[in-house]
Structure formats: C-alpha cells, structure tokens
Amino acid sequence: MSLRTPRFGAALVATATVGALVFALPTAAHAADAPNVKITEWMYNPVNSSGEFIEITNLGSAPQSLAGWSFDDDGPVPGTVPLDSLGTLAAGESAIITESPDAVFRAEWGLGASVKILAGNTVNLGRSDQINIFSGTDPVANLADRLVYNDQGAGAVKGPRTQGVSGIPSSEAALGANNASLWQLSVVGDVESSRASTTGDIGSPGTSRFSAGGGTDPGTDPGTDPGTDPGTDPGADIDPNWASIRINEVSSDNGNTPVGDAIELVNTGATAVSIAGWLQIDSGSAASAATFSATLADGSATTVVPANGFVYFSSTKGLGSGGDGVKLYLPDGANGAAGTLVDAVEYTAGEAGADEGNNFGAGAIARCPDGSGEFVSVAAKSFGSPNASACETPLDNPADDPIPTLPCQPEAPDPAGALPVGAVTPGSWPGSAEVAIADTQCAWTTVTGPEGRDISGLVFDPSNPNVLYSVKNKSWVYRLVKHDGLWVPDTADGWAAGKQIFFPGAPDTASNQPDSEGLTIGPDGALYVTTERNNAANSIPLNAILRFDITGSGDRLVATDQWDLTAEFPELHAGNRTEANLGFEGVTFVPDGYLTANGFVDQSTGAAYRPLDYPLHGTGLYFAALENDGKLYAYVLNSDHSFHRVAVVDTGMGHVMDVQYDADAKRIWALCDNSCGVTSTVLKVDATGAIVPEVAYSRPASLPLNNLEGFAIAPSSSCAGGTKEVVWSDDGIYGAGPGSATEGHALYSGRISCELHLGEQGVPKPAAWDRKKVYTTGNQVSYGGKVFEALWYTLGETPGANATGAWAELAVAADGSTLWTPSRIFVAGDQVSYQGRTFRALWWTRNQAPGGVGGPWSEVVAPTTPGGIPAGSAATVYTGGEKVVYNGRSYQAQWYVVGTAPTAAAYGPWKLIG
Template sequence: MMKSAPRPLALAAASALVLVGLFAVPAAATAAADPAPASLRINEIETDGSPDWVELINIGAESLDVSGYKLTGRANEVTMTLPSDTVIGAGAVYVAEGGDFKLKKNDLLSLYAADGATLLDSYEWGDAHLDTFGREPNGTGDFVQQAAPSKGELNPEPSSDPTDPTDPTDPTDPGDAWKSITLNEITSANDDPHHDAFELANTGDVDVDVAGWQQTDSSSNPAPIDAPNGTVVPAHGYLELLSNQGLSSGGDSVKLYLADGSTIVDTASWGDNDAQPGSWSRCADATGTWVHTAEASWGASNAAACAGQIIPPSTPVDPVDCQTELPSGSGPAIAGGLAWPGSQTATVSDEECEFVTPLSGQDVSGLDIDPSAPRVMWAVKNKSHLYRLVKTDAGLWVPDTANDWAAGKVLVFPDGGGQPDSEGVTVGPDGSLYVTTERDNAASGIPLDSVLRFDPSEAGTTLHPTAQWVLTADLSDVISTEGSADANLGFEGITWVPDAYLTANAFVDQSTGSAYDPTDYPDHGTGLYFAALEKNGHLYAYALNADGTFHRVGSVDTGLPMVQETQWDADLQRIWAVADNSSAGSATLLKISADGAIVVDRIYDRPTGLPDNNNEGFAVAPSSTCVDGVREVIRSDDGNNGGHSLWSGTLSCDLALGAQGPVPPVDPQPGTPTPTPTPTPGPSTPAGGGSTPPGAGSAPAGNGSAPAGTGSSPAGLASTGTAPLPWLAFGAALMLLGAATALLRRSRRRA
C-alpha cells in the first residue's frame, strides 16, 4: 500500500505549487494588424440610407459559413454580428444591415472573422457619405461611386466596349470636349438643396458627359463626383454638382479632374466667408473673374447675380501670375508651446513665381541646407521637381543656373517614368539626395511610400534615381496600403541622423530591445534615415542598405498629430519635427532620454508674424553662419500664397538645452557605504509611443532584411517588472520544501 506523505511535507509541497501558480506569467495575446487572406470581402457600402447597409461578397470557390462574423464602424463604435447559419455561396453576395448600425463621414468600416480579432477587410473614407460606393470589379477592385445602388446584386462590371475617340461625350475618352468645361459658381453654405455645391459651365457646341470625373477640396484625395442632377453638361449650358467633401466657409478650394484623377480640368479658391452667403461666382460666365455675389444662380447664367450686389472679397484672389492655394485644414497649436526662440517676423526670401513648372505653380514641400555648403539649399516640390537654390547677397534663395539647374530638374522613378509625389529631401553623408514619396501622381490613388536616392551631379534636366527603397508594406500597421484612403497621408519630410549621435546617447533599437548597434546593419552606411509620416505624426527610423533592402529600427512619437517636416540639427544635437497649419505651425525638438527613447524635449509655437499657411518645409542654417547670436531658419509654403513660397526668420544659436542620454553614475562620497544593487525592471518603452515594431521577435518587416532578434516575446516592448517572478516563486518553493524535510527528520528521530 502506498503511504501518504507526512503532513508537513505535503503542506509544503502544496504551498510551493500554489506559489508557482500565482507567480506564473501568462503569454501575451497578439492580434493581426493587417487583413488576413480571405475569400470574404466588402463589396458595396451605403452610409446615407435608412438603414445603412454593407454588402459582402464571397470571392472563393466554395460556400462560406460566416456565422458570427463581425462588422465594425469606428465613428459610432458600433458592431454588427452576422446571424447564425449564415452561408454565402461561391461568387454570391450578402447584405448586412441593422437599425443601430450607422456609419458616418470620415469613418472606417472593418470586417472581422468570428473571433473578433482576425481582420479580413476594411475601407476608410473622408468627409462625405457613401451613396453608394462599390468595388469594380466585384470583390477585388477599387471602391468607386456607383451610378445606382446594386444592393444584394453584383455591381455592374466596368464597360469593356471600345471607346469612340470621335465621341466628345464619352467620359472614358473625351477627346478635347472636356476643355470647354469650367467651374462657374461655388457655395460653402450648408443650406439644402445647394449645400457645398458647385456649378460647371460648358462653353462648347456639344454636350459633355462628366460621369466618372473626380473632385476634391484643398486637402483631400480626388474622389468621384456627387451628381444628383445627372452628369451631362449641355452645350452652352450649366450643371450643378454637390461637393464630395465639406467645403470650408473659412477658405477652401474646389478642384475638378478627369476620370484619371490626375488631369485637372479647373480649380478655384476663396477666402474667409467669400463663398457664403450667396455664391463665389465668375463674372462673366465661364471666363470672368471670381467675385462674391450676394445672390446665387444655380443651373443658369451668373449674369443677373453679377449685375446685383457684389461683396468685397476677404482675400485678393490670384493677385500674381502663378497659381496659388489658400491654406486649409487649420488646427490649434500644440498645448504647452514656448514662444519661438528667434525673430517673430518673417520675410519673403524667394522671387515671385519662382517655382512654376508645367505641372503646378506651387507645392514647395521639403527643404534641406547642404551641410557642406551653407549657402546652398535643396527644395523639392510634390510635383516631381527639385531645385538647387543658392543664396544671394540680398538674402534671397534663387535657382542655381549651373549644370542645367536654372528651371529645376524633373524627378522620375527607376524605370524612367512616373511622377513621384516628392515631399521631403535630405542630403546624405555620401552627398546624394534622398527624397521621400507618398505616391506616384500618375496613379494618385495608390500609396507608394518610398525613398529615392539621386546623384545631384547628373547632367541634363532630369534626375534618375540610383536606388529606391519601397517601404509601403512596412507601414501596413499604420496606413491603408491599398486604395486611396491614405495615399495622401504618407511620407513627408526626411532627415539623416548619424550613428555617432545615436550610440553616444544609448538609443534603443526597438526591433531588438537593446542599445542600437550599427554593426547589426553592416550595409547601411553611417546613420539612420528618419522619415516623417503625416498620418500619425511619427518619425520612422530606417537602416537603408546599399542593396535596396532596409530594416525599421523604430518609430518616434513627435508630439504632433500630423508631421510635415523633420531636420537633424547637428549643432543642437537634436531632431526637429515640424507641423504645417494642421497644428498652427507648431514645432517640437526631440532628444534621446535616459532610457534610450527619442522623446519631446521642447515644444515651440510658430513665430507670431509668420502666416499660418501650409508651411511644410523647414530648414535651419548651421551655427557657422551665426551673426549676433542668431542663424537663419526657412519655411516653405506649399500653397505659394501671394506668389511666394519661402519665408525666412531667425533662430537663437544657443537654446540653453540640457543633457540627454543616460544619466552618468554619481561617485559615492568618502565613507559612504556602497549600496547593494537590486534587480531593476527591463528597459522602458522605446521611442514610438508604445507601438510594436514589425519584426519584433521574428523576422523584421522590410524587403528581406535579416532578423534583428529572436525569441517568443516581442523585442523592444516595455518591461512589466514580472520577469523575475517565476524565479522568486521557485526559490520560495525550495525554501518550503527544505523546511518540510527538516520537520520530517525531526519527526523520525522522535519515533
């Protein structure tokens, strides 16, 4: 017969097991950030109905049981669960609707598997209701506005009939007839039925069908027109459309495109309250100057309105011979900002209409002063154009006339074509220029977040990249990498930060959770490239390898909700992050903290005398140029207001900044006993605001780059302080077992 253990030993063993159970650390749960491969897709969406509804399609070859699958809407935080026994046949559609499931403007619709965690599909849209939007072709294509809802049925497939190039009303091949269409009247008022409306005029002799054409305001991506009155503009007639984006009474613009989303038909801008009450109207029709008429004239000539009361405009419209764009999307400054540490006034520092190209007369987005030549500055337009600027004795920055730079140079992709939406520029340690893109403007509805490298010494008027790092897929945890939702919210500025600075201050590599070691990336050069992502206001640090591969080392929360520019300041040993008018021109200065994270050191307000325009570019002259304790700082206006894009002011050369990086140990005073070291938690959360970098604990995301670390738990996450607990439990268990053994021996001796 088996003897039971003596009571003291049994109690000790049981206690040890309880302790181990109490101190066990549960495995961390994970959820997929990207849509999982699935045969169930969102196919059509109605957000302006009663009720709203979502059509799903099974693109697989077999029937699919979708019982318990879930649809969520971000804006109202609503969830709809598909009922039990719901089966969708192969190639069939299913309509999900419910009275409480309401979708809004600026919403995100997501489709999840029954576990509520596996994301299968999603679609995000801007400041307009979808009435209705569907995929063309069904299940796999992009979302486009439907001519009519096809609820519960397959969406009409795109026409495969050949176009007739002689038919001027054919929207897919309109010939030259579209050139007779102009914007004629606009209102930003919200009164139905003309809320946020605009009117087209046709000066030609034939009707023009604008079906499939696209429109946007000053800050959104082109999207299909909203045409409640039909799509045909009669010869010598008028057609009223509704804006697919809300139009701001404080100043905005309407841009009309052909169906390709890139060919501009016409554009018009207005200032504060110029488009209401009444209308912003052309006097005379189609060709005249834009004026604020007290009366509207929808669907008819503006003649009567133009003969009536004219309200003086708040802002002169296009007072110069080049295209301008009023600021839009303005937001408040970042709380806690200090006064700008330099001049509060700003002066124009370029020549009028200096940056006109065949594609645009504005759009100067990124700046960088050449560290080897402080009187040379590079300026990039987000219409695939780059300028080498030199500073004159009068203090102006003008295009260099040497080596074919007089009119700037065209930028292309590696295949020699395309129109890079070039947003930021930095000079690398090799003298090459590194330019960020967020899309190809020839296909503006598709994100293409990449870094292009150019040799500025290349002869001719076109620069061909010597390398490209395509980073779009690596950002799938942040942006929608398909469709147009985030095509204009990608990379903006870029800057190069030397390894020497990062290692001297014990910068933490988020992909390993340890101090950054440049030898982990032997082909990356001597520093990291920090690219500014507009959508979330973060900087993304990359090791760009010579063979075209890359590795994301971390992300940095700049303290800005959206960021347009970043600059490494070698003199301050800090990184600048700068917002445009989305945050009233606020700027943050970043440092490396004691635990190796890049954090906000200071917040600065925009200089009070600098116009709150779409100031996207930012460059700081080196301290070698300091005069009377200040150096030049330049900002570029993406809208070219008044015909100028560059504004210069000053920055104090000494900002009295404190230390950064690890805190040096303090030597104990003589006679002071040295304290016994105690276990401390692991490293704090790396720079990036707690986001988990791709590749943590596995192969890192990024073009085949080698893993930076292994292990089952994500590297680079903040320590919870629980790692030593299992060892403490084990030790406690051993102590209890030892006590029990002693008791047992004592009991045997008594016996």
C-alpha cells in the same frame, strides 16, 4: 475636380460582413437573467480627442449590476480594471471605459450626465491587442466578452484600424463572436448615428444601435418570432453578395436620358445580386431614404443586377444640378428601413449635369473605370452600359481652376487646427518674431507644375550654410543660393531651373513622376528624397526613399537607389487618393554617433542600438516623417536596398510635415503645419534611450498660418549676433491671401537663437567616482569623461591611474563595437576595435595592445565584398584552409601560420589558388 467620394463608402463596402442589423438580440427562453453585456464599440488610438475608449452595452432584457465585473487587455486577468463604479446598466444602456478625464470626454463627445463613464483608465489598448470583459474572478467561466484584434493580422483577428475613427459591429453576428473581421469603421451619419467629436475624431460613444427597443426579448414572445414574420427580420432577404454593387454613374439632368435624375448601379461580381427593397436618398438623411424601381438597359423592370451588369433608375429624390449627393442603403434597418450604407457620392455645381451657374458641358459623373475608379465628369451618358467610351474624354470643372491673379496660382490653405490633447504645450519662438519673404514671386513654375506651388521640403547643405536645397511635389529639386537677401536657384551645373527627378529607370515624364515631399543630405553628399506616391498614379501610395547623385551637370536626376517602404503602412489603402496623400512628408539623416553616444534603444531588439549589427547600412539612420499619424519612422537603409525599422517616434502633434536633425543642438526637429498651428517640436533621447518630445515652439508671430511643409535650420557656423537663419516653405504660395505682399511666395526667412539652452539628454552615465567610497566587483563610475568598472574591492584608487589596477575602462565606438583599452580584461573570443582595425583575443589578456605577431591578438579582416575573400594581414593567425588575397592573388593556408606573407613557395604554409 472637386468630386468627393466619401471615404466611408468604400470602407464600408470593403469591410462590412453580410448579416442583418437588428435592434434587439433574440435570446433563449428564460434567459432574461443571464448576463448579456457585450462590447459594442472601441477606438484604440484617437488622433485628436483626449483618449481612447471602449463601449459596453447591456443587450439583455433586465438590468445588470456590474459589481465584481472588470476589464483587462491582453493580460487577460480578471480584476485589473474594476467596473463596479459603473453601477447597474439598465436594459439597452451603454457605458464607457476611457483614459480621458470624465469631464473632458463628455465635452468632446457631447455626452450628458446620464451616460455612465469610467474615466482615467490606464490599461491602454494597442494597435494589436485584446478587450476582455469579466463578470467575476474566473478568467474562463466569467469571460463575458472578448475581442482580439490586429489590423495587420489575418483571419478573425484582422479588424479595422481604429485610429481616430471608432470600430462598430457590421452586423449582429459581430457581437460576442470574437471576430474582428466582422467589425468596420464608423462614419458620420451611419446606422450608429456616429458623429465627429469637437476635436474631429469620429464615433458614437454612449449609445449603441443594438440597445434600441429597450432590450426587449423577442425570444420570449412567440408572437414576435422574427423567423416567422419577415417584417421584423430586416436582414432575412439581404443578398449575401451585396457588397459587389457600386454606384457607377449619376446625372442631375431632368430629361429622360434615359430617365430624369438618373442613377446607375454596377455589379462588380460574378454572381447576380438581388436589390429588392434597397433604398436611396440624395444628400438627405438615411431616415428619408426610399425604395426605387430599377430597369435593365432595354428598359425592362428588374430587382436583380446581373453579374458584371448594369441597372439604372430615377432618383427617389430630385438631384440638384448645383451640387447634391447619392447614397445607397440596404433595407436592414428596423422594419426594412435604411441600414447599412452600400455606397455614396457627392458632386458640386455642374459636375453631374448642366447648371446655370457652372455649365461646362457635363452630362453625368461616372466611375472611370467602371465599379472601381474615381468619379469624373463626362459629356456623354452611358446608363445601362460601360463607361469606357465616355471616360476617354473626362471634363475639367472650371470652378476647380479659377482665373489666376498671378502668373502662378496660389492655393488657399486647408482649415487650421489645434494640437491634440497631450501634445507638448508650445512656448514662444526662440528667436525673432519677424520673418521676411525669402524668394521672388512665382519663382517655382515648372513644366509639370505650372501653378508654381508645392515647395515642400528644405535642407541646408551641412558643409555650406550659403546653399539650401528644396523639393517640389511635382518631381523637382532645386539648389538655392543667396542673392540680394533672397534664395534663388543656383545657375551652375544645370540647376538654373531646378532638376527634374525620376524613380530608378528611364526618365519617362509620363509615368515616372515622384511625388517628392522631403529631402535630406546623406553622409555621402547625395540627396535622399521621400515620396508618398507616383503622380502618374496618385491614388496609389508609394512611400519610398530615393537616393540621387547630384554631382553631375545635367538637368535631370534619375534615382540611383530606392527603398520602397509602402508595405510598412497598410493603413494607407491603394485606390484612395486621400490616404495616398498622407504618406512620407519629410526625411532626415541622423548619425550613428549621436544615437550611440546617448544610449538610443533599438526598439526591434529592446537593447542599445548597435550600428555594428547592420553592416550594410552606412553610418546612420533615416527618420521618415509620416503625415498620417504624426510619427517618425527610423530605418536602417542597407546598400542592397533592404531595410529594417529600428524605431517609431511619436511627435505628439498628430501630423508631421518635415523633420530635421540639428547637428549643433544635437536634437531632432519635427514640424507640423497649420493643422497644428504651425508648431515645431524638438525631440531628444531620454533617460530610457527612447526619442521623445522635449520642448515645442509656436511659429514666429509674422509667419503665415498656412500649409507650411518645409523647415530648415542653418548650421551654427553661420551664427551672427547670437542667431542664425531658419527657412520655412509654404506649399500653397498663398501668403496672407490674394493681393497681399506675400501672395505668390513660398519661402520665409527668420532667425533663431544659436543657443537654445536645452537640458541634458541620453541614458545617464554612472555616478562620479568618490575617493572615499568603497567599490566592489562590477561597480561602475564616471571619471574624467570616461566610464570604469571595478574588478575587485577598491578604496581610494583613482580610475585609470594604473593599467593593471582595480579599475577597467569601458569604451564603445560610434558603431557600437568595443574599443580596446589598456586596463580592461579580455578573454578568448572577445572582439575589439583598435586604431581603426578589428582584433579577436586568442586568450586572456590585459594591457597588451592589439597588433604585431605572436601576441594574444589576431586581426579580423572583413572581405571587401559579401562572400568574398579578405585581404591578408601579418597580424592575423590563420589555420589550415583559410583563404586570403595578397598582392592581387588568392592563397590558402596549409596549416597554422602567422606573420608569414603568402607566397607560391612549394613547401611553404601557403598555396596559390588564384
């Protein structure tokens, strides 16, 4: 189906707050001189445009000088960002505060020189933040307006997530109320006349609908009192339960069945709703919308939709069978004109009724189920009654499934895009410009994906460069090997046709269908696969990481483990198929050793990452790539299926389709498809311990500009002539188009230099030791690849030369634990690692190796299971009551004991307890 329910329809219904949309705010008599500058729009994080912005508008009836005015975020401190340069705002005039350069912002949003802009703002907004506008220096008395928001919050602070789409007031009540729940996302063509910027973000910076009318003050003219003249109060009669009304069925057939060009509305609520004065238009503009006359199922006229009931009417504009739309508005615009969009739907030729060019039997399009489902074409109309029976046999639009020219069905790529402003400028591909087809034509058809498309993720076996794993969106994974220069399915162990994969539980092919997108190989040799939904419920996000044991020989794999991370991304709403398709696209395992060696900072603690703090997580982190925002999310995946987010990494590309840890280059690669020009960004740990973009590369010249969603780099053990293989996968198998040599192929093989000549990374080590320099207590130096700290004043003494000298060697294990070194001083309670074992100091000690009996160290033995009893150790000091396991039996110490093996002796230090 190519039916399109615009995202703005559902979003408005879900977030709009009841209240009239007015064009001039009533004010008290004699208040014309009082400052009335309010926040009227904001976008905290553009997806494609150059910078965020805040719009303020003078809603008063007189000009307002902004001399002495200022902006701050959650400080909030007057004077942080002075607004003096904006000069004076005329009544009804808006101004912009943005981080963009002035000329760039004007060009992106089509703003003329008359719009006042304060550019280059560096006090940036966050996802959870504040906007504070001050008219003077007093943070209380001069607070002109404030908006506190957090899209993950609750109550008054929970507002829309303005990422690439601006926030606008849903009604007059939102202005100055400091209630983010009264704001909603803008949509193209809404009452604010919102539009797309040249880069694709949506908003209406520079003007506000509340400034219309020149800022007249209806409160000073009793002749225009909106309380006594219903014609000037468009919101007076709006039913407060309006948001429960949805478009439920549409037919473009002209015949009276029950009326020509019929539209049905359903009330999803338990309270009857008045629709008196509501307006409707087809695909035209809101300005042309007209009122309609609705009827009940028995044909009687009505202006009320009964609770959980239906009404229908004939479109006020003829509906075209060749494709059209329906939009429903509240009469809350000026003088009762169309204002708030209640709901909308679009359809293509033949989908809502018989069409000469595409007649496949559709009589209408209908929501399945009523009021909440997606629109589908149905043969039988059901105006005035539920759609349940009609929905039992939905129709497929043949235009959605053209006759294929191949045994498989290539899919044309989505429109190409460009990198966002601020992304790392890509350089030339560091290898050959030529790529070669690397698979056989139509190689990836399966019983759940006969079209042969959707090869998404790729990863080389780190132990064998001659083995490549791939994943198909339709719940399949493959193990590939080289044959005659092409990657083909391995024929061993049940891999010949790929293996169908399932979420944990029964391998139910009807309901258990992971929308598998990316994969990596963990340190345990298992495959870890990301999903963004269950294909059996493809409008519901399910962002998860699944573990599969691939050692068996069967042709099905059921996940042994699942980490469901869906709740981490509330911006991807349930019921929205578009958003459900913007989840996890890739995943890669990054070993702890790389992270700790470079001083990676755990964002959840603000300190250096210590794997020791996460005892159930294994030996590394899993970085999942989210298509929606182009960021990598680093997680601890615990063996008990709990998880912990350690970091969020911005690739800068706006979108990301795959991610790979390059163990040879010691870097993380992120791939964006043609929405970013097929760009690869290489990330490193910087001097602050954050993972950041380091360099970016354009695609090789001969690689198609398609939806390339998979990317894998071979291990350097396969280097030949200074290069090694790189493989990309096209999830649409489109190639260069119909009839081209590449049509029907998913895999492309290229070459990349084995040495990329990347720079240094990581938190810098201390400066090198200088024989002629004086060092005092606490000074740190590097020497011989090690780090030392001065214990007292020293000059000329070589670090490490004397175990009891002035220098103590500082060393940390890959898991973040302290390593014992002879020259370091330890005191009672200090814990160290030594020869793979853990010890705790009993008193001050230096140059005494852990182990043995009677010394300053006691071994710490962890139980093999949580809450269990540890094994006994001759090097551990025990006190009365402590328990151990020895030779399969459990013992409890009777008193202080060390070096004595547990026995059941009647008068010994141990008591047998199990």
